Each structure stands twice: as C-alpha cells, then as structure tokens.
Amino acid sequence: xxxxxxxxxxxxxxxxxxxxxxxxxxxxxxxxxxxxxxxxxxxxxxxxxxxxxxxxxxxxxxxxxxxxxxxxxxxxxxxxxxxxxxxxxxxxxxxxxxxxxxxxxxxxxxxxxxxxxxxxxxxxxxxxxxxxxxxxxxxxxxxxxxxxxxxxxxxxxxxxxxxxxxxxxxxxxxxxxxxxxxxxxxxxxxxxxxxxxxxxxxxxxxxxxxxxxxxxxxxxxxxxxxxxxxxxxxxxxxxxxxxxxxxxxxxxxxxxxxxxxxxxxxxxxxxxxxxxxxxxxxxxxxxxxxxxxxxxxxxxxxxxxxxxxxxxxxxxxxxxxxxxxxxxxxxxxxxxxxxxxxxxxxxxxxxxxxxxxxxxxxxxxxxxxxxxxxxxxxxxxxxxxxxxxxxxxxxxxxxxxxxxxxxxxxxxxxxxxxxxxxxxxxxxxxxxxxxxxxxxxxxxxxxxxxxxxxxxxxxxxxxxxxxxxxxxxxxxx
Amino acid sequence: xxxxxxxxxxxxxxxxxxxxxxxxxxxxxxxxxxxxxxxxxxxxxxxxxxxxxxxxxxxxxxxxxxxxxxxxxxxxxxxxxxxxxxxxxxxxxxxxx
Numbered sequence: 213x214x215x216x217x218x219x220x221x222x223x224x225x226x227x228x229x230x231x232x233x234x235x236x237x238x239x240x241x242x243x244x245x246x247x248x249x250x251x252x253x254x255x256x257x258x259x260x261x262x263x264x265x266x267x268x269x270x271x272x273x274x275x276x277x278x279x280x281x282x283x284x285x286x287x288x289x290x291x292x293x294x295x296x297x298x299x300x301x302x303x304x305x306x307x308x309x310x311x312x313x314x315x316x317x318x319x320x321x322x323x324x325x326x327x328x329x330x331x332x333x334x335x336x337x338x339x340x341x342x343x344x345x346x347x348x349x350x351x352x353x354x355x356x357x358x359x360x361x362x363x364x365x366x367x368x369x370x371x372x373x374x375x376x377x378x379x380x381x382x383x384x385x386x387x388x389x390x391x392x393x394x395x396x397x398x399x400x401x402x403x404x405x406x407x408x409x410x411x412x413x414x415x416x417x418x419x420x421x422x423x424x425x426x427x428x429x430x431x432x433x434x435x436x437x438x439x440x441x442x443x444x445x446x447x448x449x450x451x452x453x454x455x456x457x458x459x460x461x462x463x464x465x466x467x468x469x470x471x472x473x474x475x476x477x478x479x480x481x482x483x484x485x486x487x488x489x490x491x492x493x494x495x496x497x498x499x500x501x502x503x504x505x506x507x508x509x510x511x512x513x514x515x516x517x518x519x520x521x522x523x524x525x526x527x528x529x530x531x532x533x534x535x536x537x538x539x540x541x542x543x544x545x546x547x548x549x550x551x552x553x554x555x556x557x558x559x560x561x562x563x564x565x566x567x568x569x570x571x572x573x574x575x576x577x578x579x580x581x582x583x584x585x586x587x588x589x590x591x592x593x594x595x596x597x598x599x600x601x602x603x604x605x606x607x608x609x610x611x612x613x614x615x616x617x618x619x620x621x622x623x624x625x626x627x628x629x630x631x632x633x634x635x636x637x638x639x640x641x642x643x644x645x646x647x648x649x650x651x652x653x654x655x656x657x658x659x660x661x662x663x664x665x666x667x668x669x670x671x672x673x674x675x676x677x678x679x680x681x682x683x684x685x686x687x688x689x
Numbered sequence: 690x691x692x693x694x695x696x697x698x699x700x701x702x703x704x705x706x707x708x709x710x711x712x713x714x715x716x717x718x719x720x721x722x723x724x725x726x727x728x729x730x731x732x733x734x735x736x737x738x739x740x741x742x743x744x745x746x747x748x749x750x751x752x753x754x755x756x757x758x759x760x761x762x763x764x765x766x767x768x769x770x771x772x773x774x775x776x777x778x779x780x781x782x783x784x785x786x
Binding site: 282286331361364370374377383384386387389392394405406484486488542546585589591592595597598622 | 704723725749770775776779
C-alpha cells in the first residue's frame with residue numbers, strides 16, 4: 213500500500229509529474245539556473261500550423277476583433293489631452309467554452325488523446341476547467357477538475373460556483389476543495405490513482421495553444437487596417453496569456469508590437485487565507501497570481517513552466533477591483549457587450565492607457581470571457597456586500613482589497629498603475645539564486661556560469677550587464 | 690430519511706486535518722481542515738451525515754460523509770446593485786446618449 217501522507221506524496225512529485233505529462237524535463241536542464249526554454253518549446257510542443265489545425269477541428273479560435281468605439285469616445289471625453297487611442301477587443305468569449313482558455317485546452321487534450329491517456333486532470337479555479345471539460349467531451353476522454361472552491365464553511369464565490377457548474381455541465385468530475393495550496397497534494401494523488409494526463413496550464417502544449425491568438429491578431433489587423441496594433445494588452449495571472457500571445461505575435465512577424473500585462477491589484481490579501489478567501493471579488497487575473505508567477509514561474513505544477521511572462525512583458529499594469537466592475541458595466545451600457553468582469557481587467561487598463569496616447573494609435577485587448585449567473589458584476593458585488601465589503605463611489609486609489617470596493621466617481625479617475633518591472637526582474641533573479649544556489653562555489657556569485665547569466669538576461673528581457681548589476685546588489689560582489 | 694442507492698449526491702471528506710496542514714499555510718488556514726466535496730451516485734442506501742461510498746462520473750469510488758442529495762446550483766445574479774445602475778447612467782450622460 214502506498215504511503216499517502218502529505219510528505220510522502222510531495223516527495224513523489226517529480227515521478228508522478230513525469231508520468232502524467234510524458235515530458236522528460238531533465239533533457240532541457242543544464243544542471244544550473246539555465247535550461248533550454250526554446251528547445252523545450254520546440255521539441256515538446258506543436259508548430260503554429262499544427263495548433264491552428266488542432267483548434268480548427270474543435271471550433272476553437274478565429275474569434276472576431278471588435279472596435280470599442282463608444283468606450284474610446286468616453287476615454288477621449290475624460291482624457292486630459294482630449295485624445296485617446298482606439299480600443300479593440302478580441303472576443304475570445306466566442307470560443308466553445310467561453311474564454312481563450314479553450315486554446316490551451318484544445319492542445320493539451322488533443323495531446324492526451326494522441327498519447328493514449330484515458331482521461332485528463334486539471335487543477336484550476338478558472339475558465340480553464342470548463343475549457344478542458346469541453347475538449348475532453350469532444351474527444352471522449354474522462355475529465356477531472358480540481359478546484360479551490362470554498363472557505364472551510366463551504367461558502368464560495370458565485371464566480372467559482374459558476375465555473376464549477378460549467379465543468380459539470382460538460383461532463384467533468386469536479387473535486388471541490390476548501391482554501392489551501394495543498395490542493396496540489398490532492399491533485400498528485402488523483403494523477404497517481406487514475407493515470408490520467410496532467411492537462412497543466414503550464415506545459416509547452418498549453419502555451420503553444422495561445423500562440424495562435426497572437427498570430428491571429430497580426431493577421432486580422434493586417435487584413436483590416438493594413439497595420440499592426442501599437443500595444444497588445446493581456447490579463448496576467450499565471451503568465452501563459454502574456455507568454456503565448458507574445459510568442460504568437462513574434463511567430464507572425466509582429467514582434468515590434470508592445471506587449472503589456474494587466475492584473476487586478478489585490479495586494480494585502482493572502483491568497484491561502486481561509487478568512488480572506490471570500491473577501492476578494494476576483495478569483496483570477498489578479499496580482500496574487502500575476503506577481504508571484506512572474507517572479508517565480510517554476511512554482512507551477514510542472515518542473516519547468518512554459519509560461520514565462522518576464523521574457524515578453526514591456527509593461528505590467530495594475531488596476532483596482534472597483535475600476536474593473538465600472539468598465540464591465542460601461543461595456544454593457546455603451547457597447548452592448550456583456551462580458552465577464554475578470555476578462556475585462558485588460559479593458560480597464562486599456563481605457564486608462566489609451567489616454568496616454570494620441571487618437572491615431574491602436575490598443576488591442578486580447579481577450580473577453582463569457583458572463584452569466586455568478587460570473588457577472590451584479591452577483592459579484594452583492595456577494596462582496598454580503599461578506600462585509602463596503603461598495604462605494606470615490607477615488608479608486610483609496611480602495612483597500614478585502615475592505616472596500618471603490619467604484620470611480622468619475623471615469624477620469626480610472627488609472628493603470630505601473631508595477632515596476634525592474635523590481636520584478638530583480639525578484640526573479642533572486643529567486644533563481646535562492647533555489648539553485650550560487651554555483652560551484654556556493655554563496656559566491658562568481659561561481660555562476662556565463663550561460664546562467666545569459667539565460668537570466670533572456671528570462672528578464674534585459675541584458676547581461678543588468679543581471680550582473682543585480683548580482684552585485686544582492687551579494688555586494 | 691434514507692437516501693436510496695443510485696441517487697445523485699454530494700459527499701464531504703477531510704483531506705488534511707487541522708494539525709496536518711502544510712507548513713507554508715497562514716495561521717487562520719492552519720486552524721481549519723482541508724475539506725473536499727465530490728458528487729456522484731450513491732453506492733448503497735444511507736442517511737445524511739453517515740459515512741458512505743459514491744461512484745463519480747469518471748467511475749471512481751470515493752468515500753465520505755453524505756452531505757446533500759441532488760445538490761442544486763443556487764448561484765444567480767444576487768441582489769440588485771444600485772451602484773451599477775448609477776454607472777450605467779453616468780457613462781451614457783457623459784456621451785449624451
């Protein structure tokens with residue numbers, strides 16, 4: 213009989229992972245900080261053309277781009293200069309399971325089927341669960357979704373409850389858990405018990421699935437406007453959205469397009485806290501995932517995360533919960549487009565960002581998500597109120613996550629706040645040093661190989677001088 | 690009340706007791722167990738609150754305490770939120786719509 217204590221299962225992690233994703237990650241390791249990211253993506257993922265074909269076969273992708281003319285008009289009304297860039301969204305809610313996650317799941321589930329797995333398992337409280345369930349249904353595979361769903365009193369966010377319903381509607385078994393990172397322990401035991409494929413969000417298959425999104429943006433803009441957007445904005449949580457989109461843009465010859473990430477600012481709330489769990493109104497797309505995953509991507513459920521957002525981010529912006537709810541309502545009122553709040557995080561950042569730009573510029577927000585019971589500004593705000601969160605009008609700058617939600621008293625108060633990317637880069641480098649040690653001569657930065665320094669420069673979209681500078685700062689050498 | 694074998698039910702189980710939580714978990718979470726809820730078809734007659742077995746849609750047999758029968762989805766659109774109406778009116782006013 214297997215030892216299923218927490219410590220024993222966690223100790224078997226690598227062995228379980230290897231079997232459940234079918235990737236030998238060791239083949240890409242250098243033995244130090246560096247690993248061969250591009251080789252991993254090329255050898256274990258799918259080419260862009262293959263992904264297009266896989267997605268077409270399950271009616272995923274090729275979503276329309278919609279110009280938000282009235283939202284742009286509103287931005288120009290409140291802009292200090294009277295000007296604002298044109299705002300567009302790629303309406304990813306049109307995918308079968310209602311979000312861009314269908315792209316990731318299409319690849320992962322296709323791969324599972326091809327490799328002969330009988331079923332797939334995903335650990336997610338997001339739209340990815342429904343996406344995996346949807347694709348598993350199409351391929352006739354069994355599906356289990358492991359979801360952090362409730363606090364210990366069995367109270368759950370209406371948004372998560374809806375996502376759970378969607379998974380079950382498409383035939384998945386949903387394992388609903390109370391708050392805690394030990395979800396991973398249960399997830400590992402399920403992988404071991406069933407022998408199913410780990411449809412992790414962070415495998416090369418999953419990320420390859422998003423590359424089509426970036427490539428479609430380039431193709432659609434060239435066809436319609438004979439140019440590329442100036443900025444593509446992607447909501448940042450685990451980092452896959454930014455990574456896949458940016459890689460797709462590059463593959464489509466559109467690497468000049470700036471890629472910005474945006475998250476809802478939930479600073480001050482502990483993500484593993486039982487009591488804080490229902491005091492936040494966003495369960496994904498927030499800084500509680502976005503910052504930790506940017507600064508330490510290998511915290512994910514696979515040995516090497518294919519989602520590495522710092523490689524691609526040009527700016528990282530934070531918006532407040534009240535601002536996103538405001539823009540979500542404005543989207544319905546002005547554009548006749550009802551979409552889920554979490555997916556509108558980047559629309560909110562775009563509304564503020566557009567005002568820094570002139571009328572002739574273009575911003576493309578690369579996703580929307582479906583809305584409906586539970587996953588909508590009304591139930592989410594009334595749930596917040598029922599949990600003692602004050603909902604008021606004022607300056608969103610005064611919003612304190614977990615205490616209040618401040619809807620802007622005027623749309624001119626909506627801001628996109630820069631999260632200092634250099635701070636994130638430094639934090640990532642520090643995490644690498646802490647996790648892998650300091651090279652041959654431990655505690656001595658001079659033991660780090662040049663290859664590791666070059667790798668860290670690539671990982672942080674910086675140069676080797678920057679990395680060396682950070683080493684100096686950390687170790688004083 | 691006896692719940693009949695074959696009924697669609699929800700069970701609860703404790704994955705980790707309060708004392709077994711992972712070291713990195715914050716203190717408030719350490720004080721409570723890690724709980725799990727799963728749905729499936731009841732393998733035998735049982736009463737609410739009793740230990741039982743279910744077969745899930747993937748065919749797994751899972752043990753737990755019987756908690757609910759034919760559990761409903763009760764999430765909806767919540768209470769009316771007047772603040773959202775105010776947002777709607779404001780953005781239309783600014784654009785003169």
